[in-house]
Structure formats: C-alpha cells, structure tokens
Amino acid sequence: MTPDRKSLLRAAGLLLWLALFAALYTAGELAGLWPDLPPGALRDLDLAAGFAGAAALCIWLLRRGRPRAGDPIPTRQSEDTDPRPAGSESSAVGPRAC
Secondary structure, eight states, rough: OOOHHHHHHHHHHHHHHHHHHHHHHHHHHHHTTTTOOOOOTTTTTTHHHHHHHHHHHHHHHHHHHHTTTTTTOOOOOOGGGGOOOOTTTOOOSSSOOO
C-alpha cells in the first residue's frame, strides 16, 4: 500500500513541527530560560509516558484495520468475471505447497 499525498504532507508537517519544537526548547535550555528541576523530580515519568504511547499505538493499529461506517462491503468476483485468461487454470489438486 502506498501512502497518498495527504498522508505524506501530514507526516512531513508533523516532523517539521517536532524539529521546530526541539530547536526552540534546546535554545531555551542553552539560554537558561527553563528552571532547574531537583534530582528525581521526573522519576519514572519515562516509564509512564512510554506505556501510554505504546497503548495508544496499539489501539490505533487495531482500529485501523476495521471497516468504517459507510465503507462499501467488499464482494468476491463471480466465476464469469475471472480476470485470468482462459486456459490458465492450475491442474494441481489439493492444497498448494509452500
């Protein structure tokens, strides 16, 4: 599946926003604009943030495969509209070997 133009633009915009935020935060840190936190102030915050991010990613991936309301129901093609040329049927009987 290839991404469409809208998805690529959205991803590029999000990466640009992240780069801008990182640059501004780093500049503020170097200029001394942010207060110094006491040791242990953010203890185990990375664990909670990582768990929340992983849970959100799992939910997004699981919901992504489900059909949405209003999506057309996929149907199988009938035998008379088989796109294969005549005579290309396989003569193998039984399940295919992997």
